[in-house]
Amino acid sequence: MRNRAGILKAARRLVTERGTDVAMGEIARASGVAVGTLYRHFPNKADLLAAVVTQYVEVLAEDAQDAWARVEAGRADAAQELLEFLERALEMISRSHAAKAVAQVLGAQVEYSEPETRATEALERLIEAGRASGRLRDDLAVSDLYILMVFYPGDGPAEVRRRWLELIRPGLLGAGAQKERTCEEGASRSTSDGV
Known part of the structure; x- marks a missing residue:
């Protein structure tokens, strides 16, 4: 199991750095295992890259489930958890972009329906709780996420990705959260102006 984890970690790094040119022997050396x-x-x-892509989806599913568990336990706000999950997910998409591209080029058969189902269920619960509280827009659905x-500009520079996220956040929030945000921004401007 440790060998497999090391191989996947090395493959993620090398594919991100080198794309399709990375050889299996290089991945074996980087992970500290024999080629055999x-x-x-x-x-x-192709099988290796399919496993790398599946691992990314697994991590996202666990992240979504953890976010819902915090909300369900009353330790967090659903809208905030959803926004933070989306931010983490988009950064992971940015990191996984190369692996997905190489997997497609190699014709890898990626099977991730089970973790995707778990992620979808957790996100549906988060969205439902956020809509019920008025902090997420009434018509928001998992398909929107x-x-x-x-369409996330995952291969763009960090400042472009950050700006894109800033622009889409208000579109996810409900009227109640929009008003809160406007009040917070007004209070922060007043404080900075010395009022």
Whole structure:
């Protein structure tokens, strides 16, 4: 199990740095295993990249479930958890961009329906709780989040990604959260102006 984790970690890094040019032997060396061990776990590069992409989806599913668990336990606000999850998810999409591109080029068969189902269920609960509190817009759906993720400028510079996120956040919030935000911004301006 430790070998597999090391191989996946090395593959993520090398594919991000080098794209399709990285050789299986290089991945084996970087992960500290023999080439034979690498091939026992992953018969070819397509299988390896499919596992890397699946691991990204697994991490997102766990993150979404953890966010919902905090809200369900009364330790966090659903709207804030959703916004923070989206921010983390988008950064992960940015990091996984190279791996997904290489997986597509290699024709990798990625199967991640189970973790995607878990993520979707957790996000639906977060959205429902956020809508009920008035802090998320009434018509927000999980499919909207997936649209945002698909069109995220993940391969753009960090400042472009940050600005994109700032621009879409208000579109997710409900009227109650928009009013709170306006009041907070007004109070912060008054304080900075010395009023």
